[in-house]
Amino acid sequence: MRLGILGGGQLAWMLAQAAEPLGVSVAVLDPSPDAAAGRIAEHVAAAYDDLAGLDAVSAGADVVTYEFENIPAAAVARLAALGVTVLPLPASLTTTQDRAREKELMRGLGIHVAPYALIDAPADAAAALTQVGAPGILKTRRLGYDGKGQVRVATAADLPAAIRELGGTDLIYEGLVAFTRELSVVVARGTDGSLVAYPPVENEHRDGILSCTVAPAPALPPAQAEAAQAIGFAVAEALGHIGVLCVELFDTPDGIVANEIAPRVHNSGHWSIEGAVTSQFANHVRGVLGLPLGDPSARGVAAMVNIVGTEPELAALLAISGASVHTYGKAPRPGRKLGHVTLVAESSAALAAPLAQARALCAAAWDA
Ligand SMILES: Nc1ncnc2c1ncn2[C@@H]1O[C@H](COP(=O)(O)OP(=O)(O)O)[C@@H](O)[C@H]1O
Ligand SMILES: [Mg+2]
Structure with missing residues (x-):
């Protein structure tokens, strides 16, 4: 079998790694000449709306999938015209490309x-302030990621300037959720409608970028974990989603509040490569190719620490007990995700020391 992927970054790289043992060959489309996935997959270096590039990445492919949600509509239309199966289906993209539609969908699902x-x-x-109040966060409806395209609004008087700063139109103003921590849930849905959910995880961000994930989320009551998984299932079913999807969540004293949907493998699911029976990448490949989904259960406990900005010394990371290092081969740049370290252990107690070591090394590299 053969899989085409729109985008050739680290997510495509890890999808290609998961495809390889299944005998699935992979081609990626990415304009960047040094795209991470190009190390192990066929790389078509062209723009996402380049017709010849789209033809090349989909040639002989059973399915074309994507590693990011901001696929130009022209690309999807071209692939449809070629008769290529693109999974997840367009509904997953059109809804999740727009924060307003995403919220509307979830609100409609209760x-x-x-x-x-x-x-x-x-x-x-004025009307937004009457409805939502302050403090809040103003966001662009489209194209935001890693906290980009967002402005915090401390008081009502700050909203007009924030609106000007973000271009005046196509914005969403959200009330600030008083969360105790951030969680996320990754689910996979097969072409036959079968569903599996990973254990919900706890996420910590720094400068709007994911810095650390602990899986499963520590001390999450089973009812809350089930509620989080039910949110993932409801969203996946409502979208008719095929493959992996992630919902970012806030844990609050009044229960779980959903933040945003990513219709793809997600950074908060990277721990699953070593920490789960079947990784999110393997399950995405299986899902879009119509193969049976695998067991998402955690094997013990795991944590993932992102390598951002610059890379810590490899030997220092590898000296940490239970550490697996994944480097994406990207040039260092402030705020850029360059890799991640996963730590697995038999218990939370055994995870604590290695996690602290990895966090210290990666935090120093982030600041460097
Ligand atoms: N309504 C909100 N209330 C409180 N914090 C929020 C809210 N929206 C976003 N945040 C914070 O900002 C971060 C980034 O916002 P998010 O909507 O996830 O955008 P992005 O696409 O950049 O990840 C979240 O992880 C959370 O920490
Ligand atoms: Mg987010």
């Missing part, structure tokens, strides 16, 4: 989301 109002002109500020 999932709690932050109060929000849409802003399409500076004059919408």
Whole structure:
């Protein structure tokens, strides 16, 4: 079998790693000449809306999938015209490319989301404040990631300037959720509608970027874990999603509040390569190719620490007990994800010391 992937970054690289033992060959489309996945997959170096590039990445492919949600509509249309099966289906993309549609979908499913109002002109500020109040966060509806395209609004008086800063239109203003911690849940859905959910995980961010994930989320009551998984299932079913999907969540004293949906493998699921029976990458490959999904159960406990900005010394990371290092081969740059370290242990107690060591090394490299 053969899989095409739109995007050739680290997510595509890890998808290709998961595809390889199944005998599935992979081609990726990515304009960057040094795309991470190019190390192990056929790399078509062209823009995402380049017709010849789309033809090449899909040639002979059973299915084309993607590693990011901001696929140009023109690319999806071209692949459809070629008769290529693109999975997840377009509904997953169109909904998750827009924070407003995403929230509307979840609210309609009875999932709690932050109060929000849409802003399409500076004059919408007053109504948004009446509806949502302050403090809040103003976000672009589209194309935001890693905290980009967002402005914190401390008081009502700050909203007009924030609206100007973000271009005045196509914005969403959200009330600030008073969360105790951030969680996420990764689920996979097969072409036959079968569903599996990974244990919900706890995420810590720094400068808007994921810094650390602990899996399963420590001390999450079983009812809360089930509620988080039910949110993932409901979203996947409502979208008719095929493959892996992640929902970012806030843990609050009043229960779980959903933040955003990623219709793809997610950074908070990287721990599953070593920490789960079947990784999120293997399950995405299986899901989109119509193969049976694998067991998402955790094997013991795991943590993932992102390598951001610069890389710590490899030998120092490898000296940590239970550590596996994944480096993406990307040039260092402030705020850029360059790799991650996964730590697995038999118990939370056994995980604590290695996790602290990995965090210290990666934090120093992030600051360097
Ligand atoms: N409504 C909110 N209330 C509180 N914190 C929020 C809210 N929205 C976003 N955040 C914080 O900002 C981070 C990034 O926002 P998010 O919506 O996930 O955008 P991105 O696409 O950049 O990941 C979240 O992980 C969370 O820490
Ligand atoms: Mg997010």
